[in-house]
Amino acid sequence: MAPGRLDASDLAIPYPGVRAPADADFETVDARAEQFAERMRPWQFFSHSTALALYGAPIPGDRASQRLHVAAHRPDREPRVAGVVGHRLGPATHGIRLVDGLRVEEPARAWRHVASSWGHADLAAAGDFLVGARGLLTLDDLAAELAAGRGRGQHALEAAFVDVRVGAESPTETRLRLVLGAAGLPEPALNTALRAPGGRFVARLDLSYEQWRVAVEYDGRQHAEDRAQFERDSDRWHDIREQGWVLVRVLRHHLLGEGRAAVGMVQAALRRAGWPG
Secondary structure, three states, X not given: OOHHHHHOOOEEOOOOOXXXXXXXXXXXXXXXXXXXXXXXXXXXXXOHHHHHHHHOOOOXXXXXXXXXXXXXEOOOOOOOOOOEEEEEEOOOOOOEEEEOOEEEEOHHHHXXXXXXXXXXXXXXXXXXXXXXXXXXXXXXXXXXXXXXXXXXXXXXXXHHHHOOOOOOOOHHHHHHHHHHHHOOOOOOEXXXXXXXXXXXXXXXXXXXXXXXXXXXXXXXXXXXXXXXXXXXXXXXXXXXXXXXXXXXXXXXXXXXOOOHHHHHHHHHXXXXXXXXX
């Protein structure tokens, strides 16, 4: 390209030395990582919250977590570029993975790196994702990371590990489970299949208390404007109740604040079903 082309109005400069179409995505972590990767040195890699986002894990929406985090192991140097948080880490003890062609630190180490700045629920939700259906890690992998670590964030990581469960499928389900547990309610099973007596599949229950036949479902209302989906959901709710289960539907506003509304709803259902409290 001629030098003048690089300054054309239809191009944007997300980072020094990089050009992108002016209408490109500059908001999502994935898109900005792909743009910055064009100027990364071979020894640099995405780390911290950026690494977790590239694996698909849920990350907080605060500004610090949404910024790009790029690291290097000593003696190599981290990037020093506006809009990027550079990290110079100790000598390499963990490998680097390729995620859609991008160099990304191991997921367990990325989880450790955010422990000193993330809240408990966010750490637990990320841990739930890492040991989830995609098979990125096992609970033993996270335990090994805990055993090998020390320093900042260690206590937060240990507390989060206690609340990590295999089977969780969304950060909101994790938060709901933590809120119920903090209120002293029994621990529910996660995403279990409910079947009718003849074996017919009825539903997958977000959270369930089989002993008391109480199911808890988080309804984000993503289908509220889809009439056909709403009708299918209504049939499923009816079918769950037909199997002798009490269904508690928790909506977004029930989790506002400390989630007291959600706790009260589930607690009342359990007590009516015979839970001694």
